[in-house]
Every structure is written in structure tokens, then in C-alpha cells.
Amino acid sequence: MRSVALPSRVVRAARTNARAFSSRSIIPDEPVKPQVHTDAVPGPKSLAISKDIDQIQDARTHVLVADYEKSSGNYLVDADNNVLLDVFGQISSIALGYNVPQLIELAKSKEFITAALNRPALGSFPPKDWAKWLEEGLLTVRPKGLDHLVTTLCGSSANETAFKAACMAYRNRERGGAAFTQEELDSCMLNHAPGSPELVVLSFKSGFHGRLFGSLSATRSKAIHKIDVPAFDWPVAPFPNTQYPLAENEAANKAEEAKCLAEYEEILIQHKKTRPVAAVIIEPILSEGGDCHASPEYFRQLRLIAKKHGAFFIVDEVQTGVGATGKFWAHEKWGLKEGEEPDFVTFSKKMQQAGIFHKLETRPNAPYRNYNTWMGDPMRTLQAREIIKVIRDNNLVEHTAVTGKKLAATLEDIFSRNQGVVSNHRGQDDGTFQAFDFETPAKRDAFVAKMRANGIQVGGCGDRSTRLRPTLTFGDAHLAILAEAIEKTLKQI
Amino acid sequence: MRSVALPSRVVRAARTNARAFSSRSIIPDEPVKPQVHTDAVPGPKSLAISKDIDQIQDARTHVLVADYEKSSGNYLVDADNNVLLDVFGQISSIALGYNVPQLIELAKSKEFITAALNRPALGSFPPKDWAKWLEEGLLTVRPKGLDHLVTTLCGSSANETAFKAACMAYRNRERGGAAFTQEELDSCMLNHAPGSPELVVLSFKSGFHGRLFGSLSATRSKAIHKIDVPAFDWPVAPFPNTQYPLAENEAANKAEEAKCLAEYEEILIQHKKTRPVAAVIIEPILSEGGDCHASPEYFRQLRLIAKKHGAFFIVDEVQTGVGATGKFWAHEKWGLKEGEEPDFVTFSKKMQQAGIFHKLETRPNAPYRNYNTWMGDPMRTLQAREIIKVIRDNNLVEHTAVTGKKLAATLEDIFSRNQGVVSNHRGQDDGTFQAFDFETPAKRDAFVAKMRANGIQVGGCGDRSTRLRPTLTFGDAHLAILAEAIEKTLKQI
Structure with missing residues (x-):
């Protein structure tokens, strides 16, 4: 050429x-x-x-x-x-x-081969270097204010892990930290309230959060992704119909965002009376749904309004995360102040190791609640560590x-x-x-x-x-x- | 010692x-x-x-x-x-x-390293040897009658992939193969019927099928696994309270199984009028829930009754599969005749590569319906192929x-x-x-x-x-x- x-x-x-x-x-x-x-x-x-x-x-x-x-x-x-x-x-x-x-050198190392062939039940029998691997890798890129993490196997399961943590923390707050009641323990075995609570996850028009039953209920990208699959009756808020180029449409976009924010807040208020919103989930750029953008101030308001109404705020960085937007995390551009951080940031894709970053307050109040057999994959954590190292050593985000x-x-x-x-x-x-x-x-x-x-x-x-x-x-x-x-x-x- | x-x-x-x-x-x-x-x-x-x-x-x-x-x-x-x-x-x-x-030799091979470091979007850009890897590995152990598969990342997602396929096939049958209606296409974007149908998955007391929102709704092991997580209002059928040793309690167990089968069939019948059972899921031995056993004839009847009422039958072999029960698949002992095979067999754990075996008739009627980014992991498929080879070469099932x-x-x-x-x-x-x-x-x-x-x-x-x-x-x-x-x-x- x-x-x-x-x-x-x-x-x-x-x-x-x-x-x-x-x-x-x-x-x-x-x-x-x-x-x-x-x-x-x-x-x-x-x-x-x-x-x-x-x-x-x-x-x-x-x-x-x-x-x-x-x-x-x-x-x-x-x-x-x-x-x-x-x-x-x-x-x-x-x-x-x-x-x-x-990365090929990494794959030839004993450390990697051992991790690849001996996949542990990570929550029960972690490898001895697990903390070190996290500290040298994933933790070095943790979003500000989110010092804890749960590793998972894919983006869908990362989002659902955040949903679960949010619902558990929400109910724990409602109970004032009290123990589960017998009625809760019994009813959850039948999938009925109060043990299986009528909490909802709010997502946005054109958002994509995965393809499993919980994440798909939050996904609003295309009918072909959703049709014929039973879904939770969870609410969808409008996402601003942004006009491009941004610079030429500032006033119109600002008005559109204000309208959408008002509708969003109204959903939060209305649901509080019946089926409260435990979590709000959004991508910094709605990717699968068509690369939909909005202003940093819009996203900041989303976060503040969620907080105001007691909903946990999940930023889905599965596609936007790991540097491609010119920041390691796309939500870094929102200008969130201290105390305004998201409650959860979820990741996967480019990171290879999927998971959630979160605050200690959303760690479940008892063990084995947000648990499964593999809970991530140490070889992918090693791969993530190496990817992060290459990014850092070469200033690839900049x-x-x-x-x-x-x-x-x-x-x-x-x-x-x-x-x-x-x-x-x-x-x-x-x-x-x-x-x-x-x-x-x-x-x-x-x-x-x-x-x-x-x-x-x-x-x-x-x-x-x-x-x-x-x-x-x-x-x-x-x-x-x-x-x-x-x-x-x-x-x- | x-x-x-x-x-x-x-x-x-x-x-x-x-x-x-x-x-x-x-x-x-x-x-x-x-x-x-x-x-x-x-x-x-x-x-x-x-x-x-x-x-x-x-x-x-x-x-x-x-x-x-x-x-x-x-x-x-x-x-x-x-x-x-x-x-x-x-x-x-x-x-x-x-x-x-x-397996260490495998991990050092170029084939494995390439697969480990270049995880593809398998549904869109599969590696050129994908069919070969399946034919030499997973396909050699396919359950009788189930010649197709979908690979996934874990047992929970395997089960949910089967749930989705079952619901899609169920609705496709109800529609007589006709195209989606506009009402279905529109309503599913709001998580409402008819696009998001009121179909249910039936599972059994003490069953365990995973920890994500769909699989957890089918899980009935322990309250600590389920409490505070929103669940689908899906029915649970009793599992026989088997008395051991089996040989000494044959009559009592047979009566108990008959009682449970009748209750199970009643649930299928009752639900048909309101929220039909699209799929029944069961483990051949209910493992997480306490290693609960029942007779081969009980399981065979479960399958036949599901068929009679139009529900797809999913055998969850995530824990029982891959030889440990003295058969490669635990359900081989049920004596199912030709035409009585399960509609789906799900696997993970020992196989390392998770997924579902199924029949062609439950392949969705359009592409991108049961799809996601990774759809399994070629390096785990290579690992599964090698594990299967070692099992075969050493008669490890016998x-x-x-x-x-x-x-x-x-x-x-x-x-x-x-x-x-x-x-x-x-x-x-x-x-x-x-x-x-x-x-x-x-x-x-x-x-x-x-x-x-x-x-x-x-x-x-x-x-x-x-x-x-x-x-x-x-x-x-x-x-x-x-x-x-x-x-x-x-x-x-």
C-alpha cells in the first residue's frame, strides 16, 4: 500500500x-x-x-x-x-x-505454568503468592477509593458479583446490621420475599452489561440479545440522546442531560416505595449499544443522585477500562471528588482477569455469600500483572x-x-x-x-x-x- | 505412618x-x-x-x-x-x-502458549484448529445423542447457557417457528412479557446449580448461598429423602420416590397454565446439597415426565462428570433408551473447559442469541483434550x-x-x-x-x-x- x-x-x-x-x-x-x-x-x-x-x-x-x-x-x-x-x-x-x-516469556515461566495447570478453588485454597500478585498487578491500577476486590471469570459474572454485593449491603443496611430472621432464611429457599428481596438494578437505554440472567436483565442493547429469556422486572432509565460534535451542541446536550437526569431520579424515587433500587449500573461510554457519550457532569450527577437515594453505584468498565480511552479508567474523567467514588468498578476483557473493585463496606457481612468454586483464575491474574507492567513501563495510556x-x-x-x-x-x-x-x-x-x-x-x-x-x-x-x-x-x- | x-x-x-x-x-x-x-x-x-x-x-x-x-x-x-x-x-x-x-508438557507447547495468550472472541474469530481440538477432546466423551456443544467459562454460566437455549427453543416451538412479533421485540427491551416470557426453570430441593442470578434461582442448597439476592419465582420440587443403605431400604425408597415424582409432575401440570416450565435441571447426585442419591429409575422417570409435559431436561454434571462416579457421566447409569437422552448435559470443574452438550434442535433459530465475547477458552479446551487423553490411555474411569x-x-x-x-x-x-x-x-x-x-x-x-x-x-x-x-x-x- x-x-x-x-x-x-x-x-x-x-x-x-x-x-x-x-x-x-x-x-x-x-x-x-x-x-x-x-x-x-x-x-x-x-x-x-x-x-x-x-x-x-x-x-x-x-x-x-x-x-x-x-x-x-x-x-x-x-x-x-x-x-x-x-x-x-x-x-x-x-x-x-x-x-x-x-507475555510469551511469562507463559514459559514456572509460575505461569503452575497457575495454568493447577487452577485452585481460590476462595478456599489460594496460592501463597496471591497477595503479591495482586499488589504488583491489579492493585496498582485500582480506582481511587476502591481498595478491595473480588476476582471473577468474565465481565457478566463481574457485574453480577457487584449486583449481589450491592443487594447484600443494601439489605444489611436496612436490617441495621441485625442477623437474618428465620423468615428470611426460610423464604429465600423458595425464592420468595423477604429472603429473596424485591430489590432492583437500574440500568440505561442502550447499556450492555452481559448475557447471563442478572446481567442480561440490565442489558438494554438489542432485542436479539434479550428476546425469549426470562428477565427481572428491573427499570430502565433514558440515556441522553447526545448530538455530535459535542462542541457545537453544548446547550442542546445540556438540556437533554438535565431531562434524563430528572427522569432517572424520578425512577429512583418511585421505586423506593415498592421495589427499591439497590444498584445503578452504567458504562462510561455505552459501547455495545452504539458508543453513546454524555458529559462528565452528567455522569457525576448520576453518581450523586444514586447516593442521595441510597442506591449503590456500579461503573461497568469491562469495555472502557485498561487505557484505551486515554485514561486507565474512563470514569477518571468525571471529576468525582473524594467521597464521590463509585461503589464498584467492574472489569474484564483487556485485563484478561475479570473482577470488581469495591470498598470494604460492601464486603458481605458473612463468608460464603459471594463465593464460588474458581472465583477468578490465577493465570489470568499473572497475565494481567504483566499487561499492566508493559502498559506502565511504556506509558501506553499516555x-x-x-x-x-x-x-x-x-x-x-x-x-x-x-x-x-x-x-x-x-x-x-x-x-x-x-x-x-x-x-x-x-x-x-x-x-x-x-x-x-x-x-x-x-x-x-x-x-x-x-x-x-x-x-x-x-x-x-x-x-x-x-x-x-x-x-x-x-x-x- | x-x-x-x-x-x-x-x-x-x-x-x-x-x-x-x-x-x-x-x-x-x-x-x-x-x-x-x-x-x-x-x-x-x-x-x-x-x-x-x-x-x-x-x-x-x-x-x-x-x-x-x-x-x-x-x-x-x-x-x-x-x-x-x-x-x-x-x-x-x-x-x-x-x-x-x-499436562506440564502440554503447557510448554506452542499450541498451548498461543491459546493462553491470545484468548479469542471464540464465536467470531475461532482458531483454525478449533474443530480438531473438539473432535480429539470434548467430542470423544459426548453423552450419547448429544452431538453439539457450546463452550462457556464456568459451571454457572454453562447452566445458564442451557437455560437460555431451553427458553429460546421452548418459545420457538410455541411460535411454530414463526418470526418474532414487534410486540415481543419491543417488550423484551423493557424486560416485560411477551418478549421476556414468564417461563420458569424447575429444580429440586438441595440441588446446586451455581451462584449467578439465573443459576442461583435454581440452587436450593443453603440459605447462605441465596439470602438477599433477588431471585426468579421458579418452582422447587421435592427430592426423595432416600434412606441408606439402599439395599436395606428398597421398598421405602421406592415409595418415597413415587411420592416425589407425583409432586413433581403436579408442579409441571399446574405451571403449564400460568408460567410454563421450560426446563428441568437436576444433578445425578445432589452434591453441594449433601450427596443426595436416588435410584436410576427415579431419574429416568424425571426425564420421561419432563418430556411428557414439554419441558427440556438438563442434567447438571458439573460435579459428577468426568469419571469420578465410575462412569464418565453419572447419568449413564440411568438406563435411558434411545430418544430418552437428556436435552442438555452441562459440565465444568474436572473438565476445566466448561460448557453444554446439546442436540441440534436446541440451537437458537438465529445467530447472536446465545453468544458472548469469550464463549469458553481454547487453552482450557486443550487442557480438557489432554485430560481426556490421559483418562482414556490409562482406563481411569474403570x-x-x-x-x-x-x-x-x-x-x-x-x-x-x-x-x-x-x-x-x-x-x-x-x-x-x-x-x-x-x-x-x-x-x-x-x-x-x-x-x-x-x-x-x-x-x-x-x-x-x-x-x-x-x-x-x-x-x-x-x-x-x-x-x-x-x-x-x-x-x-
């Missing part, structure tokens, strides 16, 4: 990046560009393998079949030997890239913030030449966590497919949005290739 | 084991006996480490802190360097033992059946000399998956603690039961040590 000149704003932004970073310092063998050999991606080998898999396990959702041994850094190689620049990262779950040498600015300027430049095709570019202040819309779902799907044929794996979200979720090692060279492909693809669809 | 003479029945049973097996053929470096250096287990180092961990993560449930690098085969080494014979196996989740050399007979005879011999202390010995025909009761929870707890001081890690279940969950490599030498410790401990409590 020929190289493209970056717009002048990008060049200016690049100059501000004093410590230039190249992904090659972390992944020396990374390919230099995409290579597509087949007419379309997936190619014939991918399609044949998917057909084989489909005899055993549903393959209708396959995008392509990957060759992970050959993949490297920001480049995903598929079964047809196509080399794709991956800015989707396994649905936003790859932090640094494929086959990062420092790098992503800088790269995000360049990406924003580049995309604005391209989109200014393609008005009417692409709209609602957003996330300009959120590192590389950016998105934009097409006129219709069909046009978005065509763009994603054609981008793949042009050597780039991007993702969709919402009905007609494309989301960019590159790794934290995505840099100038990748950006130039991405920009050229977008420019080319927009002309083709 | 001195060796004990095995009772004559054990010796007879051993003679029938034509292909004598020693765990040393799989784990050459396994210790020869327990070694306890501290006055009690947990010792001072374990306690100090737990205290450190408790500053970060709830440590009240810790039994001991382990040194997994030093652990080997059936022996768990703790932070104080105590060597314990482990017949609990991380809550029944260790198939072969600690640090099994063949070995466990034979060892179980010896264990049963040995325990009966010991208990006959300790009548009044131990009762309800059960599982004599279920490999090493055996249990027995004490008079009170306190006496059971004292037994488990004292056994640990005597060098053996056993587990509790139910209110006053002890469960044995040794690995599949547990053999004659371990049995002799276990027998001696039980004999000694019973005299001490």
Missing part, C-alpha cells in the same frame, strides 16, 4: 508526543502492513473451517477463522494467510496485541491519549471530505476509543466488510455505528494505514 | 482389577505419604498469608494457603510445607492431580470404578466398628464419589479439621456430610492412607 500524507493537525499533534513510541519496541516482529490474498475476507479456507465447526458448534457468528500462531502485535492473520490490521481486538479484549514476546488525538484529527479530515456518508464521529477526547455512524445498518455492514477486504478488521456497534478498538500499542504507522483504508473504503461503498 | 491391612473384601476386589494401575505411572514424583509439621492445618504461615490477602480480598473462607509449585499428584502442599493427601480436589475440580507431567468398590468396602469395614458416629455411607456404586454423615454439623466440622491435622484434606457438603472427591489417579496406596486416617480420626473426635 502506498503511504498517505497525514493532515497537518496530525503532524502538529505528533510533535507534542515528546517520547515517541513504536510498537516495535514491544513487538519487534510485527508485520509492516496488511496483506489480503483472497477476493473477500473470510476467504475459502476460513469458510471451509467454519463449515466444519458448524457441525459441532454454531458458526453463524463467525467473522473469520484465525491463525493465532502467525498473528503478531496489531496484525491478525487468518486461515487463508491474510494479514489484517486489527482495530477491533477480539471485541475490545486485546490489550497489547497478539503474541507479545514479554501514548493512547496522544494517538487518539491524531486519530481524531485524521478522521475529521477524512470525514470532512465525505460528508453525508459518515456522521457523528465521537470519542475525540477518549483516546482511540472512537466511533462514527453510517446512514443505515446496511451501509455500516458494507463498510465493515469492505474494510476487511482492504486489510482492516473494524467492529460494528449499535445499529449503524462503527467502533474502533485498537490495542494500546497502536501507533502512528498503524494510523496511517487505517486512514488510507478508510479513505479508500468510503469511496467504494 | 504405619500401613494398615486392607479388609478381605478389598483384597478380593483388587484381584478383579486385571490391569493394575499406579498413579506413579502418571505422576512419578508424587510423595508417598502425608507429612504434617504444624500443630494444626492451617499452620502459622497459611494464617499469616490469609491475613495479608484479607486486606484486599475476603479471606474468611480460606481453608489453607497452598504452594502449588510443590504440590504433586494427589498431594497438596501448603504454605507451611505440610503435605496433605487431597481427596477434595479443589471442590471436586482436579481430574488427575497437581502438576501432572503430561480404575475409579474398581477403586470405588475397594473404598466402599474399606469404609464399611471402618464404619462397622464406629457405629453411631458415622451414618448414611453412600455412593458405594458410584466410584470414589462417596459420602457419609455425622450426627451434627459440629461433629462433621471437627472430623474435617482433625483429618486435615492427620494429613488428609476432605470436604464437607450439606449440613453434616463429608464428601470424598479424590482425583481419578487415586489408587490403592492412597486408599490405605485415607483408611488409616479415617480410623484414627474417628477415635479422636
